[in-house]
Amino acid sequence: MKFIHVSDVHLGIKPDEGKPWSEKRAQDIWDSFAEVIGAAVELKPDFLLISGDLFHAQPLKKELREVNYLFSRIPQTKIILMAGNHDYLRTKSYYLTMEWEENVYFFRQEEPGHFDFEEENVSIYGLSYWHREIGEPVYDSIIPEDLSKINILLVHGGDPQHIPYHPKHILENGFDYIAAGHIHKGGQQIPGRAVMAGSLEPTDKNDVGSHGYWLGTIDKEHTDIHFHPVKKCEYCHEVYPVTGKTTNFELCEWAKTLLAERPGYQYFRLFLRGKVSPDTEFNTAKLEEFDRVVDVTEQLSPDYDYEKLKENYKDTLLGNYIEEMERRPQDVVTKKALEYGVNALLGYKICR
Template sequence: MKIKFIHTADIHLGSRFNNASFPGDIAKIRRQEMWSTFHDIVSLAHKEKVDFLFISGDLFESELITLGDLKRINEAFKSIQDTQILITPGNHDTYGEKSPYKLISWSENVNIFKAQELSLIEFTDLNTNIYGFAWSEKYISNEFRYNMDPLDKDKNNILMLHGDIYNKKSNYFPIDKNYLKKLSFDYVALGHVHKPDIQENGIVYPGSPEPLDFGEIGSHGVILGQLQDSRVQTKFITMSKRQFLNEELYLHPEMTYQEIINIIQSYHGRERNLYRLSLLGLVDSDIDMDQVINDVNKEFYYIEINNQVEPDYDLDKIMNQNSDNIIGLFIKEMRKKDLEDIEVKNALYLGLQALLKEKV
């Protein structure tokens, strides 16, 4: 029997972005956009008429989510009654003694794994068995092991886990990828890692549908999949409202002020995405890079610029203009050293910057 599903994780509703570099007004907008994307996922489930919506942990932030937020989530789930929703609580939305999951009565189509051990939920009408594991504490250092009866190969068998397949010493539920393969589940719906990663054997991290910071660059979304006769097909669907992008731009001394401005302003999606830009290389010493940065800032929705460019000084010209003062003497002494040495060159440029600024 064929089943159709959406797989998501790490939505982090309620996040306050306390450790983010961007300001509070943008953080507020990002919180609203995360909610909007959550509703978009529910709408996609309705549009695609999926049988299952898998949420592999960190649906929300337990310490920040409100009762009103929980009711809003539940109302959205209730709107897709024909879709069974499976939730495996993770390290940010643990199913412990004071779990927010216990504060409301969830819609009949919502199925929450509640035990910190592998459990089974059967859907006989869809010929599907779904296995899941709930976190009840913030850290789990014990490696995952399968402790259930043998899989019924006549059914679709899906495993939902929130953990780390990349680090066997992780405190966030280490999972041995090779061990997972041997278990022969038809699909393994993982969560915890915020970057999408579709491994072989149907082992999949969908990533967070909305990126949270500059450590989560690139496209973000959900997995739309279907499973039939142990054959799984998946498609990544982009959902995020914005992207975080890290860029490097190398400048050279022949570039004019306006050319530098034009290149920076040519970045795609500058009115929507969040950029972190490193400026490298050499520029004409007469170009005011602070003014460049000021001019381009207003052209971006959000940009952080790390200015590492060095001024390209015409040493002969400066020597001729300052032969009788400390600037000329400084250049003369520095030229006795190896100017190909990056540390010597940096010392020369830093010294010149300071001396020329004093002269002005």
């Protein structure tokens, strides 16, 4: 049996809202889902497994019609769909009144259920969220009814507020594959048996690394699963090691070179990290004007000569403060307190 596994598409989200490329990013996510459907047209998998949060919020009627049309393009593929914690069901949800294509199987209840497919000898278990948070480990207690079938469990969760679960325990219950979603960083939790799909596209500037979908084949003895990246967007975190000699022109040149050398689908968070003179001010707003720069974060500490400060400010509040902080255990908190206190007493901005 061949399948595609995808999760956390978040149709309707507008990443990096306020940035010039926000609308493009929103459309890219729709186009990426259409790309998955295109792969299904070509590869003709038996099942398309969608492990929750197809939409970023309650879907509009027009959004459901768009998705249903895409589903109509792959009538040979059975689509298994659940609602996650972002698009969770409500009494008046359009999810429930949608007239889905015949190949769509939608979990409507928060209680676990299953769909049986005799031709493929497959049973697929799952549920839909009816609340934003579910703290009980519901999945750990589900037992397949017929162990002779290929038993698959659709999962959306993995943290204390969203159905915590234990992949090893679920597999010991008799499941052959766990098709998981919710955590946006994907990967194989148990090789060949339990996969967190990750988000199809990054939806937030902290969703770093590759994103995409999974293509697999499974029978009762063996599972073969591979990741297929979708590269319409990739967020990258880049660090510039600043010193006391670093200038604004230097930082602009670095950013320009970075943007010119890297592919156009990459977007950047820039981090300025190092020790500088306490009166240093970098023009981060200028850097944030560059195309594909999401934001700039300063992680700077003052380059003080504490021995010289003690000598120059002997028997003053500043000199006494430095001596007192140096007598304390030199852990992270003490070192930060020393930096912040000296900055404040000298009249500089708090360390960034």
